[in-house]
Amino acid sequence: MIQFDAVHKRFPNGTTAVHDLSLEMPEGGVTVLVGSSGCGKTTTLRMVNRMVEPTSGTIRVGGKDVLAQDAAELRRSIGYVIQQAGLFPHRTVLDNISTVPLLLGWGRRRARARAAELLETVGLAADMGKRYPHQLSGGQQQRVGVARALAADPPVLLMDEPFGAVDPVVRTQLQDELLRLQKELSKTIVFVTHDIDEAVRLGDRIAIFRTGGHLVQYAPPAELLAHPADDFVTDFLGAERELKLLSLTPLKDVPQAPAATLPADEPVSGISRSDGRWRLVTSAAGGPLGWLDTDALPTSGTTGEAPLRPARALRDTDSLLSALNETIASPSGFVARVDADGTVTGVTAREEIHAHANAAHAAAGAAAARTAGPDSTAPVTATATPAERPA
């Protein structure tokens, strides 16, 4: 969908922001640009919609050279989201979202109907439409920014650190929303961030740049984590590289054993210790309430009234990293597993999780070594659908 071919950008003051960049960004996928400050991410992004003009080389969107198109028209056909949303302060939320449709001559009624629909799409209440940007939280403003970029249903979305100015909790929510939206909309997204965890979470492909606008590696997250091209990438990925890799592996293939459960209304007096020290107490609906230590039972009452240690149950769509985390927290040495409705389906032992974590790491390393070859920065035409990723 987006192709860079030998693109170079040198500003009039002599700064080379992008150096001989050749890259293909897959249609319907999220390509994340990361790297240290000043390495040319924003310049690369802004050349796609001609907010910055390349010095040499060719950029094609949907096969068409961007320089052969009218710049204003091109910009209206590509969604653009920036940090702190960049909303017009004196226009209401609905008017902000309607901006591009109105410029495209949609007519006021249709543009506003579309804006109202998009408010819901990005998870905002209808009454927010009448507010002005300063009457919204930072996270809400970012949602409006995303709605505005989506208004004319562009096939391409450019996002420049869109979640950089919100706190970590809101940031995770916005990332979740983007992943949810992307499942529905399959836009071609170019996403700039400083944050490697955000890149791993959102990217189908990640391009890592270093100062001077040099692309160092361009690969899917698992390949990048398992097989960094050089010391710069290794340092950039950080000390928890192996753990990040586990965040990409869902738990579904890790086997479960039957759980030794007890209903919450069971009198403690009748509990046998023969089924092991730790028992998983479940609610009437079958959900996990916590771990009961049969070595420290109260003298009376029910299991539900006894002191329980927390059990953070995991679904098949959760990651091996979450499971590993729970093996540290769980007093029983087991991780409780639940189905999509939250009903207990079984347990998995700590040793089993560790063995799978180890195997997942080895498999990713072997796969990366097979596919990366000696030059993993070479442009790759990715046609694969975005990989299945843990929730």
Ligand SMILES: Nc1ncnc2c1ncn2[C@@H]1O[C@H](COP(=O)(O)OP(=O)(O)OP(=O)(O)O)[C@@H](O)[C@H]1O
């Ligand atoms: N209009 C400009 N004129 C001159 N130099 C510029 C201009 N815009 C950017 N630069 C320089 O080009 C280089 C790349 O800048 P760019 O904004 O693309 O980097 P970045 O990777 O997005 O940085 P950050 O993560 O800090 O936002 C930097 O050295 C920057 O100072």
